[in-house]
Amino acid sequence: MAVFASGSYDPDSITKYSSITEQIPRRSIQDPETYQLIKDSKPVVITDTNLVTSASKWDLEYLNKNLGDGLFYVYTSNDNRFKYFDNKRAEKCKSFVTPSERHHVTFLQFLQMLKRCARTKEKVYLQQTLNDSVGTNIVTDFLQFNWDWVNKCQAAYGWGSLSSNLLLIGLEGNITPVHYDEQENFFAQISGHKRCLLFSPDQFDCLYPHPVAHPCDRQSQVNIANPDYKKFPRFRNAHATEAIVGPGDVLYIPMYWWHQIESLSSRIPPVTISVNFWYRGTPLPDVIQYPLSPQQRVSVMRNVEKMLAAALGDAEKVGELLRTMVEGRYTQ
């Protein structure tokens, strides 16, 4: 029973990246391997979860009727990249030029922005946490998500609580550039196709994230479509694993795994729609095993950067202190 709009994507529109070396496995909800992969914090596309089947009817018209009069965060960008930034930090840091603009608009205004985009090079991306301002039909759809399955997963892997569901509505070509999240994520595709590139957490050194106090914390500085190898030489060693997800697919993005998500070209439907299920991570074990996992190393580095900013009373001074600690002392 094909409940999701079929649609398709244009294979010629897919950018070539040198760093892709393998494909993320696609597995059924029945397949024991699915659960071994999740347990091992490895990405997997799960094909038949029915996680968001109740949302398969979501299109722009239905959402416009039912999302309600609330305001939605909509980002606009002059290129197709929507690099995340922390809005509060961006406002404090006057030298920071935001890579996209954030707007707070009604759904109808968003639809008008979409129309304008057809005539310009501007791209637009709605990214809004689902909250209780939505209409009753959306609430009903939401309650019919396959909570039974995700709750069982959450319990089985000892994840923390569900922190939020983010609704994403994007245009073809929209890219969320490489970054990692500090949460477990079931990324559920509702409409259109997205190409997902994932890099394992042991590639921190290849991906050069911004300093922790930067507005683009957790985002790689590398534009992987056009890498600056002079500034980021170790990106040559990076290798991604890839999946194209379509309606009904759920991609498990493990915590601290780097990912870039790209909306693929298609005319029908005109947009991609996805919903994130973000869970807090598993609490640390009482007894730490050595050597640390790549994820634990990332956490240690984040804590050192935060601690130094606090100790020095100024995040801007962290770099100088770290350089003094390293140069000529821990260099080879």
Next chain:
Amino acid sequence: MAVFASGSYDPDSITKYSSITEQIPRRSIQDPETYQLIKDSKPVVITDTNLVTSASKWDLEYLNKNLGDGLFYVYTSNDNRFKYFDNKRAEKCKSFVTPSERHHVTFLQFLQMLKRCARTKEKVYLQQTLNDSVGTNIVTDFLQFNWDWVNKCQAAYGWGSLSSNLLLIGLEGNITPVHYDEQENFFAQISGHKRCLLFSPDQFDCLYPHPVAHPCDRQSQVNIANPDYKKFPRFRNAHATEAIVGPGDVLYIPMYWWHQIESLSSRIPPVTISVNFWYRGTPLPDVIQYPLSPQQRVSVMRNVEKMLAAALGDAEKVGELLRTMVEGRYTQ
């Protein structure tokens, strides 16, 4: 009343260093400036403390008669440099070649080693914490140190407790290379002359100390008589302040100030004799003022290095993690 053996040193024997730009002030115990300098954690030679006047009669013969049958730490070196190393760490780290050899010998054996040195290029340095195994005459001399004055200083500056008194007996040309101590030090000269070069704690970046977990923790990697500017380019910016101390002089070496101490040439007396008075530092204030002092910055860096070694379960892995944190992220 000249209680100390006069003696002298050979001015021609003094190595030229490019980094010396000023002289440490010499001030009387009566001079209010002495106390302002100590309060400001600035070095000063105090000329008439009578701190170790009771030890002015100490020479090799008197010490041999009165030091007792205990064992003394004596270091031998094939060049004239006696770079400090932590013996326990050196034993654990098999790749580490000790810069000098440590022996545990009677005072008579030390005197025999001194005689052998006259015929070879080997140098010898006695460095022994004074303890209660010494004979009664030495105890009497020790009790007649000017405790009244040092105790008043300790109280006035809020220093912690006296941690130890180190007796140093060295040969002309012996060098204790550049390092810092984590304690306040009244360095009391008893016999012969020593040249002391001090660098302020804000020159950490110019002096490239070994990693904290290294056997030579707190020691600069730079040989200031023959600097490797390729490995240590910022040493070009280093600038030292200098004093030559003779019998009866007390040099205040503030905590975290870098220092190199060199025994100067003279035939009479044939050795230099000094005693360190080491005090634990002032406890941190409840409210930290920003920006941090250079001393506090050093302390923060030491803590990060220790914390990372503990978090990673292996001090050998600190360098790689710090480089990953810095390279391409906190570099300019």
